[in-house]
Amino acid sequence: MDIRNEVRKMKEDSPAMAALSLEIRNRALADAAAALTANREEIFAANRADMDAAKESGVAPAVMKRLKFDEKKLTDVIEGIADLIRLPDPLSQVQLCRELDEGLTLQRVTCPIGVIGIIFEARPDALVQISALCIKSGNCAVLKGGKETSRTNKVLFNLIYKAVTASGLPKGCMLQAEQHNEIDELLSCHDCVDLLIPRGSNQFVQYIMNNTKIPVMGHADGVCHIYADEFCDLEKAIPILVDAKTQYTAACNAVETLLVHRRIAGDFLPAAAKALTGAGVKLRGTKEAADIISCEVMGEEEFNTEYLELVLSVKLVDSLEEAVAHINRFGSHHTDCILTENQENALKFMQLTDSAGVYQNCSTRFADGFRYGFGAEVGISTGKIHARGPVGLEGLVTYKYKLFGSGQIVGDYASGKKSFHFKNLDAISS
16 A cells, blocks of 8 residues: 555545534444444454464563453443543634734634544554544544554454445545554655654654654653652552552553652551552562562662553652652653642642643542543643643644634734724634
8 A cells, every 4th residue: 555645645635524514523433333333243353363363472461451352442432432422522613712903803713633643552442542533523544553453453444434434524534554664654744644643662652753754742651650648648548559550550551650758658668568469569669668668679770660560669758849859850741649638738749740640649540531531532642732641632633713804904004004902702613
């Protein structure tokens, strides 16, 4: 397949995609969900073949969890699509309406980004989530999944594409890239791809960022922290910590480092260690931590490690400020949490910690578009431009300025014949 030629066709179809009514987009989503449900056995059979092949090739256990697409995953993505359908239209929303002069009105109106390339490793459910979000937001999507789930991805894509094009979406609404060499071809399409969203390992994301002129949105690592403040509630804190580490260890929002205030370390660490090791977690920590609990001693430079397995780093700190300094240095600016009953400390932590998600007294695993009520997400962005945190519908739209005039020319304003009298008006849908 000639990726450049196909993507150019998508670019030509993107205005038609952007102009589709909410009714057509929602109907396409409903039809896609129905197609997935009706063909569940075909999907599961393809996934079993992918899982068997991955196991034979020695794929790591953390990755194997991501590859699986079973009844539970299908139920989750169908629920996600249903939630997405219920969400209001992200398009044609007037964010600003201002009269510049009599008969000269400016509007800032939301619109799709255009053609988005999403390159993801493992997780076939990501293909469904991404497709659905792009459809709802009026974007065309180029999808490139990992080779480990090539059979599952192909079945999912074919079912969705057939359903949505039959519902009225243009032929260029979606494209599946299947060959590895097509990634480099896609990276060169800066004239017809508006945004790239990579999902995968640090090395993979860095490669994407370093080899394209296309804007890239996403994150490279998920080194998340929990800081047990001196005012934390031990009974409340331990279940949160265990959940954040063990509920789904292969996710980028699983906690990787525990920071504990020295004043409570003598009580907190033994209780935490008992609960964590009981859940199968291996502990690594500083020499100081190892003097309190049984753990492997690690060096300071190792605290930027993303384990994605049942391993947790542990360190003691003197203050909230020291905890924040550690997080800002070693963290990935993804999601970090403070366990405390002191609201002033919680707000201070949230203000100083430079991360997309800052939490108090809850698991870092809540960092997810579905759990935020976004319907789903295309990924997590740790950048600060355009979109940050779980990227749902709002992160997949941009805006344009519409100026409605009645014969005005700039010369009249430059000469002083006319003058602006800026007046904000009530915004109405464009």
